Amino acid sequence: MKQQPKYIQIIEEIKRRIKAGDYPIGSRLPSERMLAEQFKVNRSTIIRSYEELTAIGVLERRVGSGTYVSENYNLLFEGQTNWYQTLTNHPISTQSSYQDRITKYRKKAMDLYTGELSSQLIPNFNFPSFDWAEIADRKQDSSGLVDLKEAVCKHLKRQNIAVNPDEVLITSGARQALFLILQVLLSPGDAVATESPSFLYRLSLFQSAGIKTIQIPLDIQRKKIDIHALEKAFQNNKIKFLILNPNFHNPTGITLTSENRQELIQICANYQIPIIEDDVFQLFNFTGQKILPLKSLDSLNVIYLGSLSKVLGSNINIGWCIAPPFMVKKLAEARELMDFSLNIFPQIIATQAFNSAEFKEKINQTNQILKQRHTELLHIIKKYPNWQPTSIDGGLYQWLTYSHDLSMNEFEYFIEERLLIAPSFIFSQQYNAIRINFSKLNDISEFEKRFGAINQRLE
Numbered sequence: 001m002k003q004q005p006k007y008i009q010i011i012e013e014i015k016r017r018i019k020a021g022d023y024p025i026g027s028r029l030p031s032e033r034m035l036a037e038q039f040k041v042n043r044s045t046i047i048r049s050y051e052e053l054t055a056i057g058v059l060e061r062r063v064g065s066g067t068y069v070s071e072n073y074n075l076l077f078e079g080q081t082n083w084y085q086t087l088t089n090h091p092i093s094t095q096s097s098y099q100d101r102i103t104k105y106r107k108k109a110m111d112l113y114t115g116e117l118s119s120q121l122i123p124n125f126n127f128p129s130f131d132w133a134e135i136a137d138r139k140q141d142s143s144g145l146v147d148l149k150e151a152v153c154k155h156l157k158r159q160n161i162a163v164n165p166d167e168v169l170i171t172s173g174a175r176q177a178l179f180l181i182l183q184v185l186l187s188p189g190d191a192v193a194t195e196s197p198s199f200l201y202r203l204s205l206f207q208s209a210g211i212k213t214i215q216i217p218l219d220i221q222r223k224k225i226d227i228h229a230l231e232k233a234f235q236n237n238k239i240k241f242l243i244l245n246p247n248f249h250n251p252t253g254i255t256l257t258s259e260n261r262q263e264l265i266q267i268c269a270n271y272q273i274p275i276i277e278d279d280v281f282q283l284f285n286f287t288g289q290k291i292l293p294l295k296s297l298d299s300l301n302v303i304y305l306g307s308l309s310k311v312l313g314s315n316i317n318i319g320w321c322i323a324p325p326f327m328v329k330k331l332a333e334a335r336e337l338m339d340f341s342l343n344i345f346p347q348i349i350a351t352q353a354f355n356s357a358e359f360k361e362k363i364n365q366t367n368q369i370l371k372q373r374h375t376e377l378l379h380i381i382k383k384y385p386n387w388q389p390t391s392i393d394g395g396l397y398q399w400l401t402y403s404h405d406l407s408m409n410e411f412e413y414f415i416e417e418r419l420l421i422a423p424s425f426i427f428s429q430q431y432n433a434i435r436i437n438f439s440k441l442n443d444i445s446e447f448e449k450r451f452g453a454i455n456q457r458l459e
């Protein structure tokens with residue numbers, strides 16, 4: 001009988017060792033050189049076996065750190081469909097192994113990685129008392145609870161955005177609004193432009209629907225989107241929308257300057273490209289400086305997205321999309337077709353919060369604490385001149401750029417010292433920065449200790 005090629009024999013042997021527990025799930029495999037000596041083959045044969053095993057999800061390569069038995073793959077399922085393999089080539093599953101490990105250590109570490117407001121800072125509004133008959137009678141149409149749409153209009157008026165309830169679509173968070181826009185207004189092959197870095201890079205929402213995302217560089221020092229790059233992108237691609245998070249940007253924390261806003265509004269008008277303004281951090285304005293949303297500057301060319309999920313927690317998951325009435329209708333119809341009906345309870349809770357006499361005061365209290373935590377953070381960062389902070393006016397995030405690119409090994413220090421941050425490579429192709437969610441900095445001296453230990457190792 002013809003013998004199998006050597007690299008296949010080695011693949012089978014590695015699988016056997018994993019099954020037998022010699023190489024446990026998650027463990028690091030011997031180096032290519034060591035294994036080549038063991039099997040008395042060339043290193044290139046081992047590389048080939050490792051590559052094949054990585055491609056089918058058995059192994060995982062970590063840049064600068066070695067080859068590991070994948071935590072997601074269970075050899076006990078061999079002989080049945082390898083569902084993991086059906087997922088690996090799909091862009092929706094682009095979570096890196098770094099993020100997998102963060103998820104694993106989250107409970108035992110200082111978590112400044114996750115994006116939401118610390119639950120300690122969520123304002124405590126009185127809970128509405130429910131009357132069953134009243135709930136059954138509450139007026140709701142496909143675009144949301146009527147009372148909530150009115151409350152959103154009142155809220156937006158304070159941001160200089162004048163809208164009527166028929167321009168409001170209540171959504172389960174801003175993410176649902178983005179998803180509906182994608183379903184209704186975009187087709188495979190279209191392109192959208194967005195800032196780089198951007199939180200959208202993480203979502204893979206557009207990528208998985210076959211929509212190209214063109215990255216427009218942000219000048220984080222000058223708090224500007226690169227207008228020349230934007231114009232070039234408009235000239236060279238079939239761009240349908242410009243999606244921006246201009247206020248307290250995720251992940252850099254910056255707010256675009258008013259000149260930059262005027263410039264980009266002008267250029268979008270010239271090329272007739274609508275803007276989708278994602279303004280989910282709008283309430284976290286802790287310097288009190290008035291910031292005018294793009295929507296207030298150009299009401300006709302901007303679709304505006306807001307959310308209460310950041311301030312009330314992601315379990316409430318209520319957002320809104322402001323668009324022309326016919327578009328609101330289309331988006332609501334699309335949602336109905338997909339059977340993503342809106343639950344009435346989070347809408348009632350959100351209405352209660354908005355209409356509370358204490359709404360403004362409670363948000364102010366949260367912002368005071370955010371400001372204090374941010375000041376404490378900056379105080380520590382100043383001691384480490386290799387880290388350059390962006391200048392921010394609100395939001396939840398501080399972006400720190402390091403003096404040079406960090407290797408994966410160096411990013412690993414954060415996990416090892418149990419100080420979890422969001423690395424820049426999940427928001428762009430950059431390897432030189434981190435995002436810190438300072439709302440979660442409730443133990444600043446512990447942060448100082450861990451950050452100090454990491455910096456000692458980085459030197």
Ligand SMILES: Cc1ncc(COP(=O)(O)O)c(C=O)c1O
Nearest residue numbers: 115173174175199245250307309
């Ligand atoms: C910029 C930005 N837009 C949208 C979202 C999603 O918001 P929601 O939780 O309301 O879906 C997030 C969540 O982190 C975000 O950072």
